[in-house]
Amino acid sequence: xxxxxxxxxxxxxxxxxxxxxxxxxxxxxxxxxxxxxxxxxxxxxxxxxxxxxxxxxxxxxxxxxxxxxxxxxxxxxxxxxxxxxxxxxxxxxxxxxxxxxxxxxxxxxxxxxxxxxxxxxxxxxxxxxxxxxxxxxxxxxxxxxxxxxxxxxxxxxxxxxxxxxxxxxxxxxxxxxxxxxxxxxxxxxxxxxxxxxxxxxxxxxxxxxxxxxxxxxxxxxxxxxxxxxxxxxxxxxxxxxxxxxxxxxxxxxxx
Ligand code: BV8
Ligand code: ZN
Numbered sequence: 390x391x392x393x394x395x396x397x398x399x400x401x402x403x404x405x406x407x408x409x410x411x412x413x414x415x416x417x418x419x420x421x422x423x424x425x426x427x428x429x430x431x432x433x434x435x436x437x438x439x440x441x442x443x444x445x446x447x448x449x450x451x452x453x454x455x456x457x458x459x460x461x462x463x464x465x466x467x468x469x470x471x472x473x474x475x476x477x478x479x480x481x482x483x484x485x486x487x488x489x490x491x492x493x494x495x496x497x498x499x500x501x502x503x504x505x506x507x508x509x510x511x512x513x514x515x516x517x518x519x520x521x522x523x524x525x526x527x528x529x530x531x532x533x534x535x536x537x538x539x540x541x542x543x544x545x546x547x548x549x550x551x552x553x554x555x556x557x558x559x560x561x562x563x564x565x566x567x568x569x570x571x572x573x574x575x576x577x578x579x580x581x582x583x584x585x586x587x588x589x590x591x592x593x594x595x596x597x598x599x600x601x602x603x604x605x606x607x608x609x610x611x612x613x614x615x616x617x618x619x620x621x622x623x624x625x626x627x628x629x630x631x632x633x634x635x636x637x638x639x640x641x642x643x644x
Pocket of ligand 2 (some may be wrong): 515
């Protein structure tokens with residue numbers, strides 16, 4: 390794998406790492422991204438289903454979409470891209486993983502310090518009283534799950550037009566403001582405020598690397614755009630980092 394010389398020469402100095410991931414890092418786990426074409430739901434745009442007005446208009450349609458996604462996620466396993474970030478978290482002095490994904494695969498892979506900007510698909514939340522429950526306790530069986538207060542449960546994710554969790558947002562922007570290397574991987578970089586995070590890092594003059602098989606609106610601004618799938622690029626980048634820092638991660642059985 391080719392990495393830019395400037396990155397290779399300086400990687401030894403990067404100790405505070407912040408990563409932003411999007412749906413693309415889960416693509417190799419078999420979870421289609423929001424912009425993949427093909428499949429049952431491609432006639433809808435995510436913005437037309439992941440929002441309060443869609444739920445108000447047709448709660449069964451929105452619930453069916455989330456159930457379809459939950460069924461896909463239930464069969465998915467972390468891929469080498471997720472696992473490489475677990476290793477990097479063990480190697481770096483300070484590591485913050487910020488994800489836009491709601492699939493829980495970073496946690497399943499073993500990452501510990503995760504900022505879930507858009508919530509987690511495994512949680513349901515009552516629209517009226519805000520009570521939360523695991524999806525197993527209030528399953529969607531073709532009928533919208535109803536709370537003890539009479540309110541409708543909805544998936545506990547952040548919809549378009551809704552505020553992000555305050556604490557998650559604060560921690561995410563702090564991580565962009567204090568890191569010495571920012572990596573954005575597997576995101577089309579169009580959804581705000583998440584898409585502002587790499588811009589904050591760039592405005593501080595620190596290196597921002599974008600990893601994506603396709604260029605995005607951010608690619609031209611990135612310090613380095615590395616074209617390729619996360620499952621290939623991340624393990625190789627972590628191996629370069631490990632070698633440059635003369636480290637072997639405690640999770641590495643060969644260390
Ligand atoms: C907010 C959770 C403020 C739910 C998601 C007009 C009206 C209303 C709002 C807005 C508006 N204009 C702008 C906004 C703000 C809006 C926004 O940004 N809209 C966009 C569409 C322009 N943002 C919001 O609404 C946010 N809230 O702003 O509130 C506010 C202010 C006042 C009062 C009230 C509120 C909330 C946004 C969160 C929405 N929730 N997800 C769910 O999952 O169901 S968004 C969802 O799509 C994801 O979480 C993610 O964030 C987003 C984008 O998806 P990506 O992760 O980037 O994935 P995508 O498919 O797009 O791209 C995948 C990439 O991977 C591609 O580039 C592909 O090339 C690459 N790839 C493919 N394979 C691989 C790969 N990469 C690596 N390896 C591979 N193998
Ligand atoms: Zn309730």
